[in-house]
Amino acid sequence: MSSTKEEAPAVRVLGLWASPFVIRVLIALRLKGVEHEVLEEVVGKKSELLLRSNPVHKKIPVLLHHGKPISESLIIVQYIDEVWSSNAPAILPADPYVRAVERFWAQYIDDKFPRGIRILKGTVDGNKDEIVEQLSTALQLLEEAFLKLSNGKHYFGGDNIGYLDIALGSHVGWVRAVEKIAGVQLLDAAKVPHLVAWADRFCAHPAVVDVLPSADRFVEYSVKYGSFFPTRPSLPTE
Amino acid sequence: MAGAEDLKLLGMWASPFVLRAKLALSLKGLNYEYVEEDLKNKSELLLKSNPVHNKVPVLIHNGKPVCESTVIVQYIDEAFAGTGLSLLPSDPYERALARFWAAYIDDKLLPSWTKTSRGSTEEERAEGKEQSAVAVENLEGALRECSKGKPFFGGDNPGYVDVILGGLLGWVRASEELYGINPFDPAKTPLLAAWAERFGALEAVDPVIPEVNKLVEVAKMMQAKLAAEAAGASN
Numbered sequence: 001m002s003s004t005k006e007e008a009p010a011v012r013v014l015g016l017w018a019s020p021f022v023i024r025v026l027i028a029l030r031l032k033g034v035e036h037e038v039l040e041e042v043v044g045k046k047s048e049l050l051l052r053s054n055p056v057h058k059k060i061p062v063l064l065h066h067g068k069p070i071s072e073s074l075i076i077v078q079y080i081d082e083v084w085s086s087n088a089p090a091i092l093p094a095d096p097y098v099r100a101v102e103r104f105w106a107q108y109i110d111d112k113f114p115r116g117i118r119i120l121k122g123t124v125d126g127n128k129d130e131i132v133e134q135l136s137t138a139l140q141l142l143e144e145a146f147l148k149l150s151n152g153k154h155y156f157g158g159d160n161i162g163y164l165d166i167a168l169g170s171h172v173g174w175v176r177a178v179e180k181i182a183g184v185q186l187l188d189a190a191k192v193p194h195l196v197a198w199a200d201r202f203c204a205h206p207a208v209v210d211v212l213p214s215a216d217r218f219v220e221y222s223v224k225y226g227s228f229f230p231t232r233p234s235l236p237t238e
Numbered sequence: 239m240a241g242a243e244d245l246k247l248l249g250m251w252a253s254p255f256v257l258r259a260k261l262a263l264s265l266k267g268l269n270y271e272y273v274e275e276d277l278k279n280k281s282e283l284l285l286k287s288n289p290v291h292n293k294v295p296v297l298i299h300n301g302k303p304v305c306e307s308t309v310i311v312q313y314i315d316e317a318f319a320g321t322g323l324s325l326l327p328s329d330p331y332e333r334a335l336a337r338f339w340a341a342y343i344d345d346k347l348l349p350s351w352t353k354t355s356r357g358s359t360e361e362e363r364a365e366g367k368e369q370s371a372v373a374v375e376n377l378e379g380a381l382r383e384c385s386k387g388k389p390f391f392g393g394d395n396p397g398y399v400d401v402i403l404g405g406l407l408g409w410v411r412a413s414e415e416l417y418g419i420n421p422f423d424p425a426k427t428p429l430l431a432a433w434a435e436r437f438g439a440l441e442a443v444d445p446v447i448p449e450v451n452k453l454v455e456v457a458k459m460m461q462a463k464l465a466a467e468a469a470g471a472s473n
Contacts, residue, residue, distance in 0.1 A: 072337070099313070
């Protein structure tokens with residue numbers, strides 16, 4: 001059967017390579033071996049498709065599955081896990097209690113890191129010293145959480161990366177970038193040795209390595225654009 | 239009965255977040271021990287169970303604590319999957335939609351209400367009012383989309399979004415007396431207004447919602463306290 005009109009791929013991602021939220025979705029899809037197309041948005045100019053697909057927030061990432069839009073990165077990751085549940089590995093842990101713990105920390109991470117990173121990048125006004133303290137405390141707590149959840153294995157998810165690995169790991173690019181931009185130490189091997197080792201392993205993981213660029217590329221991006229959407233006034237909270 | 243579940247909820251009677259947990263437990267027909275916390279004098283158990291935030295609600299199941307209201311509600315649904323109603327839908331796309339709107343309530347709706355009532359400047363409060371109008375309009379659309387003509391966000395039966403929004407019902411009711419505003423104005427958001435009545439009247443819900451006059455009393459006390467502090471500060 002031949003068709004003169006090409007069908008859109010079943011799975012498409014609207015995104016920007018530098019967004020940690022988009023990176024989460026790409027990692028999840030790669031982890032599950034799901035074929036997908038990435039539509040890179042133009043910085044500062046939202047596409048018609050994006051505005052139509054996420055009219056409420058007008059934000060990336062958006063996953064389009066057979067044309068149906070799903071928004072919000074962690075919601076998308078859970079969706080991917082549930083739809084492709086027969087593809088290993090499982091992203092969310094099987095045990096409801098461990099799930100609850102991972103969801104708790106994922107929420108905590110998104111409460112602290114995006115805003116903190118924006119302040120350290122200089123996109124938004126704020127007390128940098130205070131932020132460094134807050135993020136260091138957060139990393140300390142996450143170091144302890146890592147020890148409990150990993151149970152001696154390589155990732156928060158155990159033998160393979162999972163929900164919490166993706167939630168935190170997606171921020172590593174910008175964390176390392178702001179360390180250079182602001183001249184601060186966050187992923188300090190002296191203070192959070194297990195997280196530092198985990199971060200290296202995470203970044204080298206086959207599902208991650210091609211979608212989480214080096215810190216220098218994020219620094220370049222920051223110099224070039226200042227923020228993701230420079231035409232939109234920067235808000236202190238997401 | 240062997241292996242009886244040990245469920246304890248640490249809460250504060252006026253908290254909408256605690257109410258969410260109570261609603262989920264009630265809708266699933268689960269028995270639990272409720273512990274009222276004095277937030278000015280938090281118990282050892284609370285501090286130990288939620289060391290990161292020291293906040294309520296905390297659900298303790300067989301000695302293991304779960305924190306954050308949306309996490310707790312999902313936990314209740316998953317840990318007790320065979321019991322009572324299913325709060326999250328079974329279809330992955332509908333689940334994603336339910337999670338999206340639950341997040342919207344906390345990320346957009348609630349902050350806009352807080353800004354409207356507690357914004358420090360007239361400008362801020364006006365901005366809050368504008369944002370609230372957009373937020374409830376979006377939620378009205380969400381209810382239309384999710385319910386598909388049925389009584390609840392969850393369809394025939396209340397579900398996740400009903401619980402997350404339902405936690406706010408006490409304060410929604412109190413809002414009219416306190417601020418002369420009905421956040422779910424039947425003229426502007428008829429579906430939400432009808433939903434609020436319907437959800438609030440459910441057998442599993444009605445007894446659990448805090449009394450409006452008590453909420454009003456607590457809010458007025460807070461307002462008086464803040465006013466006194468402001469007056470004292472300007473002297």
